[in-house]
Amino acid sequence: MWTRRELIAVLLTATIIIAGGVVIGFDAPTADTDNAVMASILSQKGDDADFERAYEPREFQFPRDHGPHPRFKAEWWYMTGNLTSPSSGRHYGYELTLFRFALAADSGIRPSTWGTSQVYMGHFALTDVEQKQFHHWQRFSREALDLAGANADPFRVWLGNWSMTAAGGSPWQPSIHLTAHQDSFAIDLTLVAAKPVVLQGDHGLSRKSSEPGNASYYYSLPRMATSGWITTAGERVGVSGSSWFDREWSTSSLAPSQEGWDWFSLQLEDGWEMMVYHMREKGGGSGFNSGGTLVSPEGRVVTIADKGVAVEPLDDWVSPMTGIRYPSGWRLRCQTADLDLQIIPWLQDQELGRTMIRYWEGAVRFQGMHGGKKVWGNGYVELAGYRGKK
Numbered sequence: 001m002w003t004r005r006e007l008i009a010v011l012l013t014a015t016i017i018i019a020g021g022v023v024i025g026f027d028a029p030t031a032d033t034d035n036a037v038m039a040s041i042l043s044q045k046g047d048d049a050d051f052e053r054a055y056e057p058r059e060f061q062f063p064r065d066h067g068p069h070p071r072f073k074a075e076w077w078y079m080t081g082n083l084t085s086p087s088s089g090r091h092y093g094y095e096l097t098l099f100r101f102a103l104a105a106d107s108g109i110r111p112s113t114w115g116t117s118q119v120y121m122g123h124f125a126l127t128d129v130e131q132k133q134f135h136h137w138q139r140f141s142r143e144a145l146d147l148a149g150a151n152a153d154p155f156r157v158w159l160g161n162w163s164m165t166a167a168g169g170s171p172w173q174p175s176i177h178l179t180a181h182q183d184s185f186a187i188d189l190t191l192v193a194a195k196p197v198v199l200q201g202d203h204g205l206s207r208k209s210s211e212p213g214n215a216s217y218y219y220s221l222p223r224m225a226t227s228g229w230i231t232t233a234g235e236r237v238g239v240s241g242s243s244w245f246d247r248e249w250s251t252s253s254l255a256p257s258q259e260g261w262d263w264f265s266l267q268l269e270d271g272w273e274m275m276v277y278h279m280r281e282k283g284g285g286s287g288f289n290s291g292g293t294l295v296s297p298e299g300r301v302v303t304i305a306d307k308g309v310a311v312e313p314l315d316d317w318v319s320p321m322t323g324i325r326y327p328s329g330w331r332l333r334c335q336t337a338d339l340d341l342q343i344i345p346w347l348q349d350q351e352l353g354r355t356m357i358r359y360w361e362g363a364v365r366f367q368g369m370h371g372g373k374k375v376w377g378n379g380y381v382e383l384a385g386y387r388g389k390k
Helices: 004-015 031-042
Strands: 074-084 091-102 118-128 133-142 148-152 155-159 162-170 173-182 185-193 205-207 215-232 235-252 258-268 273-281 291-295 301-304 310-313 316-318 325-327 330-334 339-345 359-370 373-384
Touching: 074 185, 074 215, 074 359, 074 373, 091 155, 091 162, 091 185, 091 215, 091 359, 118 148, 118 155, 118 173, 118 185, 118 215, 118 359, 162 185, 173 215, 185 235, 215 258, 215 273, 235 258, 235 373, 258 330, 258 339, 273 330, 339 373
Parallel strands: none
Antiparallel strands: 074 091, 074 235, 091 118, 118 133, 148 155, 155 162, 162 173, 173 185, 185 215, 205 215, 215 235, 258 273, 258 373, 273 291, 291 301, 310 330, 316 325, 330 339, 339 359, 359 373
16 A cells, blocks of 8 residues: 555656646556555545544534635545536536645745645546547646635635636525636536535534544535536537535545445435445445435435445446446435435446546436436436456
8 A cells, every 4th residue: 555655756746847737647557556545545644643634523614614624634626517408408427626635734834935735636527428428637736836726715726727716606505617628628617506505424524434533524515507618529518407516625534444435416306416425345345334415405404324225236337448347327225215216327438547546437317216206317426446357
């Protein structure tokens, strides 16, 4: 497993030799290397003692908590969405994620404008269902010289020309403008929250294992009306649909026995939303505190207890790029919500296979029964920590 110093060396190698953000693809020899990087970022380490940890629930304050938390080792601003062109009916999925990693727990002011203890990483992906194509990019930069960074008020997170910026609304129910441009692909989207912030887990404390501090502070905006433009291969198309915004910050999450997680965000056409995650054990099966939340059309939040959801893989798919075998298609049942869904990826190949941490993050559709009535909708699924062929 990589040591923290080795991880820092990787990040610095990717950032310190440049004057601005760059796109970088990694061709690590095996998926086990990816797991080692993820474990180094998300597991407890002896040299992390100076960082803060998520031990107990806290009072969230907005807009402050939309901004950075540099006393924690890592955090992310995570946008995913399903969009359709009204003129052609073409379906698209997108992901824009901006990560912050602290190289040290110090937060002192440095005399040099080059000095920083923070590194930002970004992932940008587009799914073009009609063309059966998935495009993804990775970018790094230091938090210096205005190359990357995050502000709480006014809210802004940026990595070069990839950005999330406040566009109105209220602190608990904001509007956000997204922009990202790479090669001949781009998004220019405005997101308006249809419901207030949802605090995940125990009033915003999301425990990932039984070890104290292996947790994150976690909130979501589970339904954001989305409109704007997508550019694919130079073709600019007007789109509309719905997005999901996730925010987490932590210093450690994974226990030594854990290898990754499966995460589902589902937006039902009857106005409900659902988030479900399963922490996976290295020996197989779901781990501690797998669970999630349901959000009613009125914004009422219902917590799904550990083991409160049964998720059964229906098929699998092997990546031709990495050799990693992922589940592909699921039956999800939840007695708490009287819910029984069949979930299908819009495309099987939605793996971010040229990134430092390889994972599957893809647009999905589903249909089934909710409360005795037929229901359908769209969502996103994330599959992290899966291993390739031995």
